[in-house]
Amino acid sequence: MNLPQSVYDSRPWIQHxxxxxxxxxxxxxxxxxExxxxxxxxxxARKAFTAVTANGMNGTLSYAKADEHSDAFAVYLREHLGLKEGARVAIQMPNxxxxxxAAFGILKAGCVLVNVNPLYTAVEMEKQFIDSGVEALVIVDMFADKLTDxxxxxxxxxxxxxxxxxxFPPVVKQVIKLVQRYWNRMIPKCEVQTTPFRETLHKGYELKQNRQIAVKTYWEHLTRDSVAVLQYTGGTTGIAKGAMLTHGNLLTNVDQIHATGVAHNDERQEVMLTALPLYHIFAFSVNLLAFHHMGGNNILIPSPRPISNLRRAIENYPVTWMTxxxxxxxxxxxxxxxxxxxPKHLHAAIAGGAALHQAVAKRWAEVTGTRLVEGYGLTxxxxxxxxxxxxxxxRPGSIGVPVPGTDVRIVxxxxRPVPVGESGELIVQGPQVMLGYWNRDEETAKAVKDGWFYTGDMARMDEDGFFYIVDRKKDMILVSGFNVYPxxxxxxxxxxxxxxxxAVIGVPDQGTGEAVRAYVVKRDEVTAExxxxxxLKALARYKVPKQVEFRxxxxxxxxxxxxxxDLRQEYLQQHAQ
Structure with a gap:
């Protein structure tokens, strides 16, 4: 018997x-x-962004200086390069x-920002540049050699x-460059014509002053329906697609994020540790936009690998939030x-992007004395x-309740809506849902039906209105007709x-159709058995891994x-003979 639609319409989660x-x-x-x-x-006068390297070297921008620099960059894009409103401009760099x-400057120019993973191969870069129609690119020197071909x-x-x-301060900048170029040899030779970023700012300031340009004229007429960002999906389950996120989508989500956490902010300036890359939608909206809007200081970590790269930032700054x-x-x-x-000033840490293991959340609370809370979202x-x-x-394992103004159903x-406690596909409706996929009307039609976005994630809702992700629909394993969620x-x-x-995947099995295969990284000695x-003590026998491989x-x-x-593809290739 199907759950009456009115149960979802009543939004049981609002009580929380x-x-x-x-x-x-x-x-x-x-x-x-705006x-x-x-x-x-x-x-x-507040510090807006502080970039911290693994050895503790740092550089800082105030809110005023970030605003002035981004104005200059906007002028450079529009006046010197001659880009038109709506032109796509890509950013490809770490934090x-x-x-x-660059991001604020692109938006101020009335252009569309395209976030690109700096670790992409040349082939992946080419596909995204062509698909998005990027006209200008801001890229970090460590990866610019990929552009040649x-x-x-x-x-x-x-x-x-x-x-x-x-x-960074001149002396510090010079030391870092010398280390990168001659010791670590991290800066390859770039063989395409480029313009140094510092020159774009100099030119932008010059043009702005000489022509008496009011940067506001570039962006003041933009509406909430205007496309702000082309954010490409992660591609973990297939080909990446560009989600068209409007100014209204992003503004709404900032308000939703603010509503869920503002009560926990102190009067003093909050400090956010930003180890996740800003080009990813999680950090872009939560860390960059929402936290900037609240007047916080973002501590930017260029690379969180190895994890010891975070040590100086955590020891030297009063971190109050981290994602x-x-x-x-x-x-x-x-x-x-x-x-x-x-970190002794921490209010809480926010997990997203992938399933949070309950064992990790429990250990986090024991070590830090604060909560590690899981949220849920998509590009x-x-x-x-x-x-x-x-x-x-x-509520261990829960992704929580919908943010204000958002409706969620399990179908x-x-x-058709399924009964409380039963699993189905999670669908969502709200003002933060994308306009559609860039140049992919068919894909948009598959994902958005009757105003609802179909996430492809399997989930369930309990009687209190809390939701739990079961797994990706595509990752579900079918063992002798039984559903197993990795x-x-x-x-x-x-x-x-x-x-x-x-990590757990499903692999072909002659006897059961599919078998559960686990890949394990050991901390101490443990055997497959x-x-x-x-x-076997916690799961039905058909859910227990038939195969265990250590990596x-x-x-x-x-x-x-x-x-x-990738694990599934590797296995299939190895066993194709």
Whole structure:
């Protein structure tokens, strides 16, 4: 018997909102730039961004200086390069001071920002540049050598070169460059014509002053319906697609993020540790936009690998918030320095991007004395859909309740709501849902039906309105007709003290159709049989891994999400004979 639609329409999750409104007002601003400019006016003297290297070297931008630099960059794009409103401009760099300046400048120019993973291969870069129609690119020097062969086949006409140490104090910048170039040999030779980022700012300031340009004329007419960002999906389950996120999508999600966490902010300036890459939608919306809007100081980590790269930032700055994925938090908990001296000003840590293992959340609370709360979102939803309230009962394994103004349902294959407690596909409706996929009307039609976005994630809702992700629909394993969800098996295995990381996939099996196969990274000695015996105590026999393989490491995306599809592809290739 199907659940009456009225049960979902009644939004049982609202009872957990406390003083938070069930609906949000229309965003205060017409576009994201208005919000950025207002923050610069309100918090002009505050530190906005502090980039910290592994050895503790740093550079800082105030709110006022970030605003001035991004104005200059906007003028450079429009006046010197001659880009038109709506032109696509790509950013391809790790966390550094250039990122917010370039991102804000692109939006101020009325252009569309395209975030590109700096670790992409030349082939992946070419595909995204061609698909998005990028005309200008801001790229970090460490990866610019990939452009040599692909640039002529793209529409990219202008390449702007930056570095991780851009806008650092001169002496510090020079030391970092020398280390990168001659000791680590991290800076390859770039054979395409480029313009140094510092020159774009000089030219922008010059043009702005000589022509008396009011930057506001570039962006003041942009509306909430205007496309702000082309954010490409992670591609963990297939070909990446460009989600068109409007100014309204991003503004709404900032308001939703603000509503869920504002009660926990102190009057003093909040400090956010940003180890996740800003080019990823999680950090872009939560860390960059929402936190900037609140007047916080973002501590930017260029690379969180090895995890010890975070040590100086955590020791030297009063971090009050941090975001990450399960693997990042797990790695920190395996560091002696972190366990002995955890961040003492921390309010809470927010996990997203991949399933949070309950064992990691429990250990985090024990070590830091704070909650590690899981949220849920997708590239296509700007990204936040659900959050876990920081007060009240801890609900292990839950992704929480929908953010204000958002409706969520669990449906079967025919799109009909399923009973409370039963699994189905999670679908969402709200003002943060994308406009559609860039130049992919058919893909948009498959994903958005009757105003609902179909996430492809399997989930369930309990009687209180809390949601739980079961797994990706595509990752579900069918063993003798029974559904097995990798997340459940992974969470079970992760509870073994000797296990550091785990990934579970389904592989072909003549007897059962598919079999459960686990890949385990060990912290201490443990055998395959011990893993299986542990699972037998907590899982039905058909869910217990038939095969266990030990690895030194697991394949991951740049934000630390385990790539099950790579493990599956590798297995199929090895057993194709």
């Amino acid at each position: 909102y406390g003083s938070m409104p069930a609906e949000l007002k229309t965003p205060e601003y017409n576009n994201v730039v 919000m950025i400019v207002r923050s610069a006016e309100q918090f002009a 550094c001071l250039t990122f917010p300046v 692909i640039l002529p086949r793209t529409q990219v006409k202008h390449v702007i070169l930056t570095s991780v140490s851009e806008m 990450g994925v399960n693997t990042l938090f797990n790695a920190l908990l395996n560091e002696d320095w972190f366990k002995v001296y955890p 296509e939803t700007s990204p936040v859909i659900t959050f876990n309230p920081l007060e009240g009962k801890v 079967d294959d025919q799109g 997340n459940e098996v992974e969470d079970c295995i992760a509870k073994i003290d000797a296990v550091q990381e785990v 011990e893993v299986r015996q542990h699972c 030194d490491e697991l394949p991951k995306t740049p934000i630390g999400k385990v790539l099950r599809k």
